[in-house]
Amino acid sequence: MDKETLKGYLRERQAEVDRLLQSYLPSAKCPPALIHEAMRYSLFAGGKRLRPILCLAAAESVGGRRETVLPYAAAIELIHTYSLIHDDLPAMDNDDYRRGKLTNHKMFGESTAILAGDALLTAAFTLIAEKGVTGSISHKKILSVMLELGSAAGSTGMVGGQLVDIQSEGKKSIDLEQLHYIHTHKTGALIRASVRIGGLLGGASPKKLSSLTRYGEKVGLAFQIADDVLDIEGEEKDLGKSVGQDEAKEKWTYPRLIGLERSKKEAQVLVEEAVAELNGFGPEAKALRSLALYMVERKK
Amino acid sequence: MDKETLKGYLRERQAEVDRLLQSYLPSAKCPPALIHEAMRYSLFAGGKRLRPILCLAAAESVGGRRETVLPYAAAIELIHTYSLIHDDLPAMDNDDYRRGKLTNHKMFGESTAILAGDALLTAAFTLIAEKGVTGSISHKKILSVMLELGSAAGSTGMVGGQLVDIQSEGKKSIDLEQLHYIHTHKTGALIRASVRIGGLLGGASPKKLSSLTRYGEKVGLAFQIADDVLDIEGEEKDLGKSVGQDEAKEKWTYPRLIGLERSKKEAQVLVEEAVAELNGFGPEAKALRSLALYMVERKK
Numbered sequence: 001m002d003k004e005t006l007k008g009y010l011r012e013r014q015a016e017v018d019r020l021l022q023s024y025l026p027s028a029k030c031p032p033a034l035i036h037e038a039m040r041y042s043l044f045a046g047g048k049r050l051r052p053i054l055c056l057a058a059a060e061s062v063g064g065r066r067e068t069v070l071p072y073a074a075a076i077e078l079i080h081t082y083s084l085i086h087d088d089l090p091a092m093d094n095d096d097y098r099r100g101k102l103t104n105h106k107m108f109g110e111s112t113a114i115l116a117g118d119a120l121l122t123a124a125f126t127l128i129a130e131k132g133v134t135g136s137i138s139h140k141k142i143l144s145v146m147l148e149l150g151s152a153a154g155s156t157g158m159v160g161g162q163l164v165d166i167q168s169e170g171k172k173s174i175d176l177e178q179l180h181y182i183h184t185h186k187t188g189a190l191i192r193a194s195v196r197i198g199g200l201l202g203g204a205s206p207k208k209l210s211s212l213t214r215y216g217e218k219v220g221l222a223f224q225i226a227d228d229v230l231d232i233e234g235e236e237k238d239l240g241k242s243v244g245q246d247e248a249k250e251k252w253t254y255p256r257l258i259g260l261e262r263s264k265k266e267a268q269v270l271v272e273e274a275v276a277e278l279n280g281f282g283p284e285a286k287a288l289r290s291l292a293l294y295m296v297e298r299k300k
Numbered sequence: 301m302d303k304e305t306l307k308g309y310l311r312e313r314q315a316e317v318d319r320l321l322q323s324y325l326p327s328a329k330c331p332p333a334l335i336h337e338a339m340r341y342s343l344f345a346g347g348k349r350l351r352p353i354l355c356l357a358a359a360e361s362v363g364g365r366r367e368t369v370l371p372y373a374a375a376i377e378l379i380h381t382y383s384l385i386h387d388d389l390p391a392m393d394n395d396d397y398r399r400g401k402l403t404n405h406k407m408f409g410e411s412t413a414i415l416a417g418d419a420l421l422t423a424a425f426t427l428i429a430e431k432g433v434t435g436s437i438s439h440k441k442i443l444s445v446m447l448e449l450g451s452a453a454g455s456t457g458m459v460g461g462q463l464v465d466i467q468s469e470g471k472k473s474i475d476l477e478q479l480h481y482i483h484t485h486k487t488g489a490l491i492r493a494s495v496r497i498g499g500l501l502g503g504a505s506p507k508k509l510s511s512l513t514r515y516g517e518k519v520g521l522a523f524q525i526a527d528d529v530l531d532i533e534g535e536e537k538d539l540g541k542s543v544g545q546d547e548a549k550e551k552w553t554y555p556r557l558i559g560l561e562r563s564k565k566e567a568q569v570l571v572e573e574a575v576a577e578l579n580g581f582g583p584e585a586k587a588l589r590s591l592a593l594y595m596v597e598r599k600k
Contacts (some may be wrong), residue, residue: 017553035455090411110391119455125425126450129443139439150426155335157421
């Protein structure tokens with residue numbers, strides 16, 4: 001896909017995910033209104049929906065139907081959004097802005113932000129269960145998807161990565177292995193799961209699912225390294241937040257540990273390897289190939 | 301059941317739930333160790349396991365097998381424990397002690413406590429999915445259980461109730477309808493779901509499930525009124541926390557709104573009505589009948 005085609009593709013998929021989330025989430029007037037207002041504020045704050053889009057593209061790459069997979073892809077975004085709200089809290093990263101807007105706790109207060117995150121996390125599983133009960137995919141497969149998502153999001157996945165990230169702040173030094181742990185868990189686990197869930201629901205063979213898994217792992221790590229790089233080289237107007245935050249917070253990043261140029265090179269190599277994992281796939285994997293490149297070439 | 305028999309029953313069921321949770325949760329050494337230590341700290345802090353026990357008793361009351369239901373009953377306790385950890389946070393109820401021990405954030409710090417709650421909530425759904433995929437209950441029914449639990453725990457259930465509770469603190473007045481909303485959502489929704497899930501998994505007929513639902517609603521409200529009363533009349537050594545907390549925090553409670561004696565009477569009437577809901581049930585509902593009484597007669 002050329003850049004323009006990809007842009008259109010991303011826009012269309014994003015709109016599909018947004019429509020589903022809009023219709024699934026209780027309206028901002030549904031009591032108690034404040035919780036739904038707070039959930040919606042962060043959920044519709046301009047997220048790129050990259051994880052659901054990766055999930056949809058993975059399903060398509062193995063011949064799955066996008067419409068069937070959409071609710072489960074969208075559920076991943078609920079988990080992603082909850083994690084951002086909780087990460088931004090004063091006790092965690094203490095961020096005031098995200099995507100050019102006040103963070104949830106700055107807007108609604110800390111207790112509401114904690115609860116909005118809790119409710120979004122809960123809603124992710126409720127959405128899967130609700131659509132799964134009535135949908136056309138086998139109930140056993142839906143449970144596998146739930147297990148996949150729960151494992152990726154929990155204490156040995158995303159939450160574990162966030163904990164180690166916070167523990168490592170301000171430390172005198174950490175080694176590449178520890179940083180790799182943080183990146184592959186805090187960000188990587190959910191991206192890997194997004195791709196795998198798309199594959200599972202799309203009906204991937206065990207061999208193709210393995211390829212997709214490795215693709216997801218590489219793309220997930222590349223994404224986070226690119227994020228580290230953007231925090232140094234990105235434009236504040238594109239990112240919607242101040243750059244240089246990682247350094248200010250003494251966060252450990254790839255550029256800090258191995259240098260900026262080597263980090264960029266590393267992300268590039270990972271993306272190439274990710275695309276190579278799709279060699280056995282046909283033209284249906286076109287989007288997935290383009291998405292890998294987009295992960296490191298994006299400006300925000 | 302006489303008091304001694306009930307005591308033994310509660311002890312045995314508690315041990316069963318504890319054994320399952322012990323074997324399911326990653327050990328306190330599993331990396332990242334701190335998150336698992338924090339999760340286990342609150343999960344094994346002496347909880348009575350009332351919700352799982354209600355779930356098991358409800359299953360038995362309709363002829364279900366306890367062993368089959370146990371994992372799903374235990375998952376409810378993971379949700380209950382997460383909600384306690386988050387409720388205790390400085391931004392929420394700001395409690396230092398629970399069950400005679402330091403609260404999670406006092407012991408591990410605020411960021412770890414938030415993450416431990418997040419991980420326990422996630423683990424509840426992962427546990428259900430994992431046991432559900434391999435277990436003997438129909439996968440569709442497992443998804444219904446998941447939907448039931450998610451709806452009860454989410455923004456229109458428990459989380460919604462907690463939000464309104466916090467909003468109402470320090471208000472000049474609220475009416476009984478609003479207090480009823482708080483109690484039936486913050487505490488009632490999960491208790492109702494516990495009973496319903498037991499019924500669903502035990503194979504209840506639609507009629508019996510309706511009776512169990514009403515039983516759960518009444519018992520849930522009675523439980524919270526009894527909690528309000530214990531905060532005034534209970535013994536600190538039994539409760540493991542200071543009494544008079546509700547008044548100090550300007551919480552709205554039944555005794556504050558309708559008086560202590562009327563509150564006790566109300567709880568008693570609810571329990572009698574709950575037991576009456578089980579009139580169509582046989583001796584298998586013995587435990588469920590005794591549990592209703594226990595809800596308001598307990599000392600902690």
